[in-house]
Amino acid sequence: MTKQRNKRPTIRDVAREAGVSYGTVSRVLNDHPDVAPDTRLHIQRIMAKMGYQRNLGAQMLTTHQSNIIEFIVMDVYFGLVLPRMAQYINAAGYSTLYSECTEESFADTLNKAAARMVDGILLYAPQLHIADQDLLAMCHGIPIVRRDYVLDSKLTWVGYNQEYATRLVIQHLLDLGHRQIAEITGSLDFINPRLRHDTWLDLLTAQGLEPGPSYIGDYSTVANAIKSGYEGVYAFLQRGEPFTAIMTVNDHVAMGALFALHEHGLRVPDDVSLVSFDDDAIAPYLIPPLTTVPFDFDIQNRLASQFLLEQINDPDYKPHQHVLMPDLVIRQSTRPPK
Amino acid sequence: MTKQRNKRPTIRDVAREAGVSYGTVSRVLNDHPDVAPDTRLHIQRIMAKMGYQRNLGAQMLTTHQSNIIEFIVMDVYFGLVLPRMAQYINAAGYSTLYSECTEESFADTLNKAAARMVDGILLYAPQLHIADQDLLAMCHGIPIVRRDYVLDSKLTWVGYNQEYATRLVIQHLLDLGHRQIAEITGSLDFINPRLRHDTWLDLLTAQGLEPGPSYIGDYSTVANAIKSGYEGVYAFLQRGEPFTAIMTVNDHVAMGALFALHEHGLRVPDDVSLVSFDDDAIAPYLIPPLTTVPFDFDIQNRLASQFLLEQINDPDYKPHQHVLMPDLVIRQSTRPPK
DNA sequence: TAAAATTTCGTGACCAGTCACGAACAATAT
DNA sequence: ATATTGTTCGTGACTGGTCACGAAATTTTA
Numbered sequence: 001m002t003k004q005r006n007k008r009p010t011i012r013d014v015a016r017e018a019g020v021s022y023g024t025v026s027r028v029l030n031d032h033p034d035v036a037p038d039t040r041l042h043i044q045r046i047m048a049k050m051g052y053q054r055n056l057g058a059q060m061l062t063t064h065q066s067n068i069i070e071f072i073v074m075d076v077y078f079g080l081v082l083p084r085m086a087q088y089i090n091a092a093g094y095s096t097l098y099s100e101c102t103e104e105s106f107a108d109t110l111n112k113a114a115a116r117m118v119d120g121i122l123l124y125a126p127q128l129h130i131a132d133q134d135l136l137a138m139c140h141g142i143p144i145v146r147r148d149y150v151l152d153s154k155l156t157w158v159g160y161n162q163e164y165a166t167r168l169v170i171q172h173l174l175d176l177g178h179r180q181i182a183e184i185t186g187s188l189d190f191i192n193p194r195l196r197h198d199t200w201l202d203l204l205t206a207q208g209l210e211p212g213p214s215y216i217g218d219y220s221t222v223a224n225a226i227k228s229g230y231e232g233v234y235a236f237l238q239r240g241e242p243f244t245a246i247m248t249v250n251d252h253v254a255m256g257a258l259f260a261l262h263e264h265g266l267r268v269p270d271d272v273s274l275v276s277f278d279d280d281a282i283a284p285y286l287i288p289p290l291t292t293v294p295f296d297f298d299i300q301n302r303l304a305s306q307f308l309l310e311q312i313n314d315p316d317y318k319p320h321q322h323v324l325m326p327d328l329v330i331r332q333s334t335r336p337p338k
Numbered sequence: 339m340t341k342q343r344n345k346r347p348t349i350r351d352v353a354r355e356a357g358v359s360y361g362t363v364s365r366v367l368n369d370h371p372d373v374a375p376d377t378r379l380h381i382q383r384i385m386a387k388m389g390y391q392r393n394l395g396a397q398m399l400t401t402h403q404s405n406i407i408e409f410i411v412m413d414v415y416f417g418l419v420l421p422r423m424a425q426y427i428n429a430a431g432y433s434t435l436y437s438e439c440t441e442e443s444f445a446d447t448l449n450k451a452a453a454r455m456v457d458g459i460l461l462y463a464p465q466l467h468i469a470d471q472d473l474l475a476m477c478h479g480i481p482i483v484r485r486d487y488v489l490d491s492k493l494t495w496v497g498y499n500q501e502y503a504t505r506l507v508i509q510h511l512l513d514l515g516h517r518q519i520a521e522i523t524g525s526l527d528f529i530n531p532r533l534r535h536d537t538w539l540d541l542l543t544a545q546g547l548e549p550g551p552s553y554i555g556d557y558s559t560v561a562n563a564i565k566s567g568y569e570g571v572y573a574f575l576q577r578g579e580p581f582t583a584i585m586t587v588n589d590h591v592a593m594g595a596l597f598a599l600h601e602h603g604l605r606v607p608d609d610v611s612l613v614s615f616d617d618d619a620i621a622p623y624l625i626p627p628l629t630t631v632p633f634d635f636d637i638q639n640r641l642a643s644q645f646l647l648e649q650i651n652d653p654d655y656k657p658h659q660h661v662l663m664p665d666l667v668i669r670q671s672t673r674p675p676k
Numbered sequence: 677t678a679a680a681a682t683t684t685c686g687t688g689a690c691c692a693g694t695c696a697c698g699a700a701c702a703a704t705a706t
Numbered sequence: 707a708t709a710t711t712g713t714t715c716g717t718g719a720c721t722g723g724t725c726a727c728g729a730a731a732t733t734t735t736a
Contacts, residue, residue: 360692
């Protein structure tokens, strides 16, 4: 009784067909030089003819690597970050595993990554505060790169200088003559909101100004971000807190704020100036187009994946931090106060 | 000379430590009933103590499955689709592999999926026209579910009825009194634009109306979508084609159109009515809030992953097509023409 | 022409699990 | 007390690759 399942050909099937030993087939599979050019060609032809595909389970078992890079996202569900990241990973011949986790499930996620023999980890976790050695210990030796601005880490990361970005925004508003500058931001447990909030505070108090009202929302999803912007403005108005300009944590928050201002008959930029961060695709198409600080996600993704690949291939890779400096794109949402 | 690498404990290490055979350990690992309750507990304790994690490569090799579900996206880079999908996949104990591909690389992607012994495939490929048996042949027996409205397929898919959705939109505009209804859509090779375009055409000609101008853009990314809406309106105005209402293929296209109309001093809905599809988070926060047909991505993702899991676990699963019927959400972007 | 060096390839051990088979022992039925 | 049944567990074969070692064949050198 023969097994009639449509089994895939193995390395030994190919060897038999080609009249060589399985070792030789393994060699052509791994581009090992110890094989004569014409036998290599012959075997490659046979493999193509039989539709041979290497069994990745077996390969994992012996080599302890999986040709997978895992992209772990924590506490944030933008989605948009992934597609380009995946392109860079796949272009390098790896597959992309995507995981979301919370602070509690983080250790499990990393354990599973180790069990999967993942070759590298890209981490996007703007809320995660962790000592380098703790993170390394959890990673089981898997190379890791953070796609974040992580001031206190000596591991490899890529991110925009948040203090500098905030300074651009605040200075622009001050130059225009604004003295009551509000902010609508996210949880101060997140790195970026925290850094921007602190910078905002520092710059204004350095000018002898009272920091304008501050609203802490949630920008972990697009829908929440818009809602936070909307509710932030409502909170300011309800509490009667004066402001002539608002700095929002991203463009979608600005969109919500814009809508709320409009509902109250406040015009941007005539009555209120609005500045945000990211320069998402929507920013130039809001009415009025948004003054914002472009954070190029694509560049960050490209650099992060590039550094990770270098780290994977170079056994004595030296971690380094790549700080990007943003510009300010001035559009029509800012103007001197009346 | 002992190997001092920090090797992970194997099933046999656990067995030795627990004083049983490796077969027994394998049994507790797989919840096999043939093991006494107290030995099971004992072994579980040992495993926890040693930090044992099953080697997934070895498991793949013998079981021919990987506990991975692959989400393949083709020709489209929304990104937003993924996060929720991943949650459902992960909640079922699978890892999520994310791949993007084009029509050319599709076969390779599926071959690689087979080599990875992926347990199931979720396919989001609104542009892919392929006969069921061809698709099945490419899948190497891996269960597959499409997250799409694929009229001519008897395989499993989930999607909103596009003709019905279009009818809602057009009927709404007709009821308001519009007679010159334009459309800004995407490539007619895509299933949804094609079906909507045809329905738009049919309904208007059935009313004895001349179909309004049509612009074919590209909504494969958010940025392109907005730009297409913008350029569509410009094209209409430049060519002097009259219209009192526009049906756009999604909310971001509508956003671009809104911006272009505003630039030309045309007010929505006073001068032009605007309707779109999706009800993305931005739709209620545009000015004016957008009348649109909500396509609940979350439901589609949940159903698609649910059907896939059923198909994976049930050997004689019968494929079926799940058609969702949308509503129309009327906001402030539509009004009778002047 | 023989010795040495190089190229090319076969062999076997190994990776860490799974699973069918049957043995040992205890529990129940006759 | 013996036969039968059921529970629990050990054993060995197997999955499909990788890699080090050494043998044969071929080329280069003395």
